[in-house]
Amino acid sequence: MFPFSSRNKMSDAPEAAPTPAKASEPHPLDALTGGAFSAATSGERASRIREWLASQPAPEQLQEVFKELSARDKGAARAVRERLDEIKRMQGQEAIAAEWADKASKLLAATRLSIADALAWQRDAAKAGAPLSREPLSLLKTQIADRVKVIEDLQHRVQVQRETAVLLAQRIEVLSTKSFRDAEAALEGLTTDVGRWQEHAGELTSDTSWASVEARFPPMLESSGTQLLAVWDAFQSALKQTVAAAASAEAPLPPVPVWADEIRAARGLPTEAETAAKAAKVAQEAAKPKVDPEVRKKAQAAVREALAKLETETKEGHGKASIGAAAALRAVLKTHGRHVEGELEQQVNAALIAAGELEGWQRWSADQVREDLVNRAEALLKRPEGQELGGRKMQETLRQLREQWKQSDQGAPANHALWKRFDEACNTAHKVVEGWLDKVRAEAAEHKGARVALIDELKAWAQEHAASQDWKALSRGLHQFSERWRNGGHVSEKVFAELQPLWKQTLAEASKPLETAQKLSLDRRQAMINESAELSAQVPLRIDAVKALQQRWQAEAQAVPLDRKREQKLWDAFRKPIDDAFQRKSADRDRQTAQVSARDKAVLDAAKALEVANATGDAQAIRTAIETLEAAIRQQSAEASAASAASAEPAPAAALDAGAAEAADSETVAPEDGEAKPVAAKPARPVIAVRGDDRPGANKPAPAAQGAAARGPRQGDRNDRGGRGDRGGDRTGGRGEGRFGRDGRDGRDRGDAPRAPRLGDSAFRAQRDAMDHAQNALRKLAAQAHGETLTRLLSAWEGRDAEKLPTVQELGRVQPAVRAAWAQALGGGAKPVDGNALLRLEIAADVPTPADQLTARRAYQLQLLTRRNDPSPQETWGKDVASVLSAASDEATARRLQNALKVLLKK
Template sequence: MTGGAFSAATSGERSARVRDWLQTEPSGELMNEVYRELSARDKGVAKILKEKLDEIKRAQGQEALAIDWAQKAEQMLQAPRLNIADALAWQRDAAKAGAPLSREPLASLKIRLAEVVKSVEDLQHQVMVQREAAVLLAQRIEVLSTKHIAEARVGQTGLQADVAQWLAQSVQLTSHATWPSVDLKFPPQLDAASNQLQAVWDGFSAALVSAQQAQADVSAPLPPVPVWADEVRRSRGEATASAAPAEQPAKPAKPKLDPAQRQALRDAANVAVTEVLDAVEKEVAEGHGKATAGAAAALRAVLKTHGKHLDAALDERVHNALTAAGELEGWQRWRADQLRQELVTKAEALLGADKTPAMGGRKMQENLRQLRESWKQTDQGGLPNHALWKRFDAACNEAYKTVQGWLDQIKQESAAHRAQRVALMEEVKAWTLEQAQSDDWRSQLRALHQFADRWRNAGHLSEKSFGEMQSQWKAIIKAAAARLEAAQKASIERRQALINEARELGAAALRVDAIKALQLRWQTEAQAVPLDRKTEQKLWEIFRAPLDEAFQRKGAERQQAVTQLSARDRAVIDASKALDAANASGDATQIRAAMAALDAALRGQAEAAAAQAKAAEVSPPAAADETPAAVSSSAEDAPSADAAQAPAATEPAADEAPEGDAAQAEPAAVVTPPKPAKPVVAVRGDDRPGQKKAEAPAGTFGGRDGRRDGRPGERSGERPGRMGERGPRTGDRGDRGDRFPRGDFQDRGERGPRLGDTAFRAQRDAMERAEMSLRKLAAQAHGETLTRLMGAWQDRQADALPTAQELGKAVNATARQAWTQAISSAAKAPAATALLRLEMAAEVPTPADHLSERRALQLQLLTQRNQPGPAETWSQDVAQVLSGPHDADTARRLQTALKNLLRR
């Protein structure tokens, strides 16, 4: 059956016949039977059968694995949502398990999973692109809002088409088959971008319609866009306003080094070199060769630091000493053989015990060169030693084989690098022909930079080859950049013209609209034709200088106007200083009293406004519906009230309203209505026969002003917070606070004229520091109370337990009485379950030793119905823990849980 494998004379013949028999593909049972017979006679031949049997076993195992992993892949592909991490983990885990991924059916399943993953990743990438496109469209809308109304009307059609196309693309993304498999963070991002873009477009369209109506009708309100409002004002013959940026500080000049410091450096260098030089001269005089070499090395190290500060005489002395030290080392004949032996040892160490190189080719070449140079220098000072030379030369020749192989590799890499550079030059020539009619200068500049980077990273060449190719490359890249350089030259000329216009605008009266238009032209030019960064920055600074000077003049005038403090500002500043003094004392009572005093000083603004309102005309009855918001009198609400008063717009100056607001031109008189009755939230109906249904008063469903959530200040049909609508703005942006709701401008009538910048910032900073101090004092008191509680438990003293007021509102009198009884009674068994319930109620981690017990308790609590949870019974659990013995571990865990529970 085996073809004579058992009757063969030699082991080689037996192996050949067994291999021939295995080619006939016998069954596994026959191979096992033959293996049992041959393993006792010839183990070498039996090893062939063993390998074949193992291969069959592996194949069977791989078939089972293939079926198993194929089922897992099919389940993932048929699932409604495919997780990318699971798909990647399937391929990784299948490879670790030894499944045959290169054979069917796993090969096709791997390709299908890869295609699905790629499709999901493409969708995610498209979502990010859509987000960026939405931002760009919003920017285009914003830029269009800075142009004239006629230009905005012309550009509206193109923008409308782009917005519609963007929305259509977003719908296509969400309707894709693999959209449910996208990461959960991308759908909200796409929805947010869509909502934001839609809101911006709606606001822009509404503002444009308002601008057109304002142009057609003089009595129509001004549009909310500042540029369009100024344009309408100019058409009506009204004046416009502007603002100025803050003054920028000048950069300090760099100090220069004086002659005294130079002399000090020279003296220090002479002292440091003289000390080492004396040691070298001493060793040379005594003839110590080995010590002379070390001293000379130390002198060379000092010269690296102080060599440039030495005078001529000391420099000559150093040179002579180093020459003498070198001669002394060469004169020593006894030293020659020692140096040679060291060189032989170093040469033999270049190759390890197994003849493998200990370093790379370049470093090996440098070491061999240094060793041979050192051998030559040693031969110059003594008689030759042929035996050591043979050992040294043989070791160097053996190590040079590594260098030769490295040199061959370098030649091959050099040829490849040369071919790569030639291909790059041909690519640049073809690109130059393609871009002959293109005006996209930014992409051309980017491509030229990429070509330069690729040329720089194209690999190493010899100096001769690189010199030949570098001249060709410069000519090619110069021809490719010729059109771009011409465009840049023309752009510089246009920017010089803009600079001249900027100087004329800076010298004339300040016109913000003209400056914005000029800056927009500069920005358009900069985006169209890019320049070198240094050149572009220099031109921009020259262009910006006259405009900055104009704004600085405007800022200086404004600063002079607000230098004088009013009596109300002085009162607020004095109250802020008193609050800072109370804050420094660290007494919570004084801090709260000072906060109340500051609040009273701020309320003086509302009182002054009320006095002015009595003398003014009464507004129409229709305005009585808008009830002004009451000013908070508590110390905790003072910061929000101050922030709301800061941007008050009762009497704004012309230069403090850059965007303008027609509503602020004539201040409306504020009529204080009587305190309204409690609003009717719900009315109980009568469902008896013949009875009329009771109806709730209009506008009271769910809360004030007809809102379901009960938020004041907004009525049905009004959406003041929509993007694209802008409320009144007065003064500098940093002073307005932005702490009041966007839609509550009608509540600002009672607050009076706004504070000055100094007073507003003083009271705001003082109030913030006071609130921070109160929080720190509260945290400190909480820690002391918790420490006293733990001390009373440790000492078993119920009298030392903190009072219910000190424990806080989370602990009532009943709970404290239970804690007192638990501490005063004798120690019972430890309450491990109660401590676990406390950690669950406080949501703090449990130590690793008790983690399994906590999980078991959580499973047990899940099975209990209508039982109070740990968050409801934590005070009883604390009593159980306090009734037990005190130990460090339990005390630490209890203290960690109470830190969170007592603050609730």
């Protein structure tokens, strides 16, 4: 109508034409990234970038988006940069993996694989950053490790074969020192062992990985075989010749000295030793011939060579090597010793002495270790009672001791005496192991028999229950069989490998009916899951159909058992749609009740104020807050009454409800004109004294209830919930009817007033909880005040000090005249205790009497029955208290008075 202009009225400059707003053009990459470039905030851009990255875009697109986005928002571009770095890192690792995979393939394809090259490949690949934990490098690493393991195993077996060849040669040499009859008896066993050694050696050389073993192992195996075969051939030839010489006197003697002497002895000829002794004697008698200088020179050269080797081994501390070098020097001296003279002979003696000292030190050091091992082996049999080693522990200990003995033998000469003690101790201790092994074998046999019997029992059980439809019993039985098999005891691996397939087959056959039923049950449950989803999607939700479906599910679950985890997953899938539907329903209800009306807010505020007053512990503040809350509720009722008066006449149904309420009222009568008039209730005849049942555990009438019934209802009386009745006489303490109506809400169920509007759930619960908490707080405060008052009363009686007597307000129901009588009783002199006064107090309070006074109480109750016109103990208990207070205080009387006053002061 009147457009406003920003141009100055006094200015002569023409008004500038408005410039139209330029529409922002979308970024070319906005469609690719899902609107990341057009997002208003950095958080939105980062979120859309993450969503776009989840679609796995191409590297070219990533590079383009990063280039444009890094200039606008570095925070949102960080995710793109990390993806680019990851792609670059993955490409680099793939290239490295391909390079090292090619190297590994070449290593595996080579005819000869070096262990050093294999280990270097793995080390260098790890240094280069190759992904050894991913394929194909992980598989290649495993293949190389397996290949290296095979090669190492071959090398180890070569060493074992070499030691075996040495031991066989030693056996043959030992036999050459015994009778040829012993050698002839051991020939068959030696033949078998030598043949087996040759077979094992052939297996080693024919292995595909033999070319990859280290260069020192093939000559080692070859030399061992050559030496063993040479010794074996010589042994066989000498033994054959010895057998022939023993059979024929004309046959030549064997080259073995022991066997030759045995043949000579059998033929009655002198032995070689005797012949040698005669020859030596002849040589000694003969004059020594002159030695040729060349022979002397050669002899000294041989001795010097052996001496140099011994000195070298002695300086380096090689025990076994020095022993061998000393033996070699002595052998040379036997041959050329007669040609050694002077300084060279002294050097030889010094070297032999030094070698002997080294040998002795090494022997002493090794003997110290051996003695410790012997002591440990002997201590195994001397352990105190209760600390003996078990079979397995003893076996492991003996194995460790023997391994340590072998290690001690490798660095020093053997000690046969210590070895004998050690071996005897180990053999004695091994009896424990043998007993344990026998027990283990017996238990294994027993366990095997039990498992076989269990398999037969399962077969019989399966045939017996083949037609059963009790799937829970079948599942329980199969589970019990499985537990028994699992707890069937230990058996050897071989036996277990034999029995396990048979057990699995038998268990599978016995489980076929149950598995079939479970498969059908799965189909039915899946159908119910689909039905649950359909029901939960219906609006409104059919509660009856949901309950029927849940009952069907429970019946199916109880009929056919499934695996616990699987059954739980199915139940979760079945329950989820229904729970979601109920949550939607609850959410709708919460949204409706979230809108708190003005009257609900007033009740909520009053309830909160009452809760605050409850926390203070002030009785007056709590009562004030209760009155405020009741006023808020009455204000709602008044508003409802006003609204009802302004509305039309009530419906017939409301009139019927009002008439029913009036008919149910026991204190009103409806005459013909429809006007309700109160009718006075007929007072009940008071009971002066009755014969009570004072036995322990007997039901006793509540004196407070009888008194209330006798005198009728009174304004301000406490109701059954601990609160006082409405001052208007129209309120009860029940939860069902009374203050909040029959429906438990805030409506009054009276015939002369309309029902007030219902409170919301939150307001109703808040006022109900606040009122309950208030009543509990008042009861606690009253009980606390009552206990303190009673304690002060007893203290005043004990000290006979009327000044300490509680006031009338503190005593509660006690009249001023009664308190004055109590003070007068305390101020006078002490009198004897009136037993009847204590009995009347206990009868009035209906509390137990001590056991020694029960007879007196019963007699006094009989007296009261004869005194019909006398006042009852409930009416004279104040005077009875004064009578008791006039007497001296003692512990028993104080306890009886306290028990009675606990009840009487509360009435």
